Amino acid sequence: MTSLDLEFVRRQFPAFQDPQAAEWAYMENAGGSLVPSQVTDKLINFYTRTKVQPYAGYGPSDEAGAAMDRSHQLLAAAINADADEVSFGPSTTQNTYVMAQAMADDLSPGDKIIVTNQDHEANIGAWRRLENRGFSIKEWQVDPETGLLNPEDLYALIDKKTKLVCFTHCSNIAATINPVKAITRAVHDAGAIVVVDAVSYAPHHFADVKDLDVDFYLFSLYKTYGPHLGLIYGKREHMENISNQGHFFNQSKLGKRLTPAGPNHAEIACAGGIVDYFDDVYTHHFGNTRAGVRQRVEAVFNLFGEQEQQLMAPLMDCLNSKPAVKVVGLAVADHRLRAPTFAFYSNRIKSVDIAKALIAAKLGVGQDHFYAYRLIDTMGVDPGDGVVRLSLLHYNSSEDINRAVNVLDEIL
Ligand SMILES: Cc1ncc(COP(=O)(O)O)c(C=O)c1O
Numbered sequence: 001m002t003s004l005d006l007e008f009v010r011r012q013f014p015a016f017q018d019p020q021a022a023e024w025a026y027m028e029n030a031g032g033s034l035v036p037s038q039v040t041d042k043l044i045n046f047y048t049r050t051k052v053q054p055y056a057g058y059g060p061s062d063e064a065g066a067a068m069d070r071s072h073q074l075l076a077a078a079i080n081a082d083a084d085e086v087s088f089g090p091s092t093t094q095n096t097y098v099m100a101q102a103m104a105d106d107l108s109p110g111d112k113i114i115v116t117n118q119d120h121e122a123n124i125g126a127w128r129r130l131e132n133r134g135f136s137i138k139e140w141q142v143d144p145e146t147g148l149l150n151p152e153d154l155y156a157l158i159d160k161k162t163k164l165v166c167f168t169h170c171s172n173i174a175a176t177i178n179p180v181k182a183i184t185r186a187v188h189d190a191g192a193i194v195v196v197d198a199v200s201y202a203p204h205h206f207a208d209v210k211d212l213d214v215d216f217y218l219f220s221l222y223k224t225y226g227p228h229l230g231l232i233y234g235k236r237e238h239m240e241n242i243s244n245q246g247h248f249f250n251q252s253k254l255g256k257r258l259t260p261a262g263p264n265h266a267e268i269a270c271a272g273g274i275v276d277y278f279d280d281v282y283t284h285h286f287g288n289t290r291a292g293v294r295q296r297v298e299a300v301f302n303l304f305g306e307q308e309q310q311l312m313a314p315l316m317d318c319l320n321s322k323p324a325v326k327v328v329g330l331a332v333a334d335h336r337l338r339a340p341t342f343a344f345y346s347n348r349i350k351s352v353d354i355a356k357a358l359i360a361a362k363l364g365v366g367q368d369h370f371y372a373y374r375l376i377d378t379m380g381v382d383p384g385d386g387v388v389r390l391s392l393l394h395y396n397s398s399e400d401i402n403r404a405v406n407v408l409d410e411i412l
Pocket of ligand 1 (some may be wrong): 028090172
C-alpha cells in the first residue's frame with residue numbers, strides 16, 4: 001500500500017527549507033497551517049504581475065480574473081460542490097456574522113435556533129445575537145466531564161419552531177468528530193437546516209458536501225494550507241433564496257450574496273494553489289491518472305490520514321499515562337473518531353507553564369481557551385489559563401512527536 005512520502009511533502013513547504021523556521025516543530029496547526037509553494041508562488045505572481053482590477057478585459061486583468069475563477073472552481077470541485085455554491089470571505093467568524101444577518105431576514109419571531117457550547121465562538125456568538133431580534137436560542141450542551149456532544153440531546157431540543165441547528169464537524173478543543181451526516185438527516189426530517197463549522201475538520205479531510213447533504217458548511221483556508229480567507233459552501237436551493245447581503249445589482253450572482261465587501265482578489269487567486277498542492281501530492285504517489293479533482297483529493301486525504309494516525313498514538317499514550325492530565329474529548333488515538341489535536345490540562349501544573357516548557361524546546365504549541373470559551377468554562381477549566389494544545393498535520397514528523405513526548409514526560 002502507498003504511504004505518504006513525508007520528505008516530498010515537506011519539500012513543498014518553504015518554511016521547512018528555511019534554516020531558522022525549520023528549527024521549530026509546528027504543533028499549533030489548529031491555529032493556522034503552513035503554506036506550500038503552490039500557494040505562495042501564486043500569491044507572489046498575483047502581486048508582481050497581475051495586481052490590477054480583475055475582469056476588465058485586458059491582459060493582466062483577465063489573467064487575474066481567470067486565476068480567481070480557477071480557485072472557485074477547484075475548491076468547489078474539491079468538496080464536490082458547484083463553483084457558484086462557494087463564496088470567500090475574510091474569515092469564518094465574519095462569514096457566520098454575515099450569514100446570521102442574512103438568515104434573520106427569513107426567520108419569524110419565536111423561531112428557534114440551536115447552538116452548542118462545544119463550538120468555537122464563531123458559530124455561536126453571531127447566532128446568539130439574534131435573540132435581540134426576537135428569535136429563541138437554545139443550547140445543545142456537552143457532557144461537562146468529556147466535552148462531548150450527544151446527538152440524542154439535540155433531538156430532544158428540536159421542535160416545530162426549530163429552523164436552524166448550528167454545530168461543529170469537529171471541535172478545536174474536544175477534537176472529536178461529530179456524526180454530521182446522521183445529525184443533518186435528523187434535522188432535515190424535522191424541517192430545519194444545518195450550519196456546520198468545519199474549520200477544525202477540513203485540514204484533516206475535505207468532506208464531500210453533497211454526501212453529507214449539509215446546507216451550509218464553512219471552513220478557514222488559512223488552516224487548510226492556504227491564504228487567510230474563509231470559505232462558505234451554501235447549497236444551491238438555499239443560496240437562491242437567501243437574503244442578499246451584497247450590492248443589489250449582484251443579487252443574481254449566488255457567489256456574491258454572502259459577500260458584502262469586495263473580496264481579497266490576491267488571496268482568492270492563490271487559493272487554488274491548495275488544490276494544486278493536493279494534485280502534486282497525488283501525482284507523486286499515484287502517477288498521472290484520469291482521476292477527477294474530487295477523487296484525487298479523497299486519495300490524498302487518505303494518505304494524510306494514515307500519516308496523522310501514526311503520529312497520534314505515541315502522543316495520546318504519553319498523555320493518557322499521566323494521572324494528573326486530562327485530554328479533552330475522546331482520549332483515543334483513532335483518526336476515524338478524532339482529529340490529531342490534543343487539548344489537555346493538568347491538575348498539578350498550570351497550562352501556561354506546560355506550554356512554556358514545550359516552547360523552550362522549540363515546539364510551536366498553544367495555550368488558551370482558543371475561543372471555545374464556553375466549552376472550557378463548562379468543563380470547569382479556568383479560561384484564563386485554558387488548555388495546552390498540540391495539533392498535528394500530515395507534515396509533522398515522528399521526530400516532532402518524540403521531541404514533544406520527551407518534554408511532556410519530563411514535566412508532567
Ligand atoms: C473550530 C473553529 N471555528 C471557527 C474558527 C474561526 O475561524 P476564523 O479565524 O476564520 O474566523 C476557528 C479559529 O480558530 C476554529 O478553530
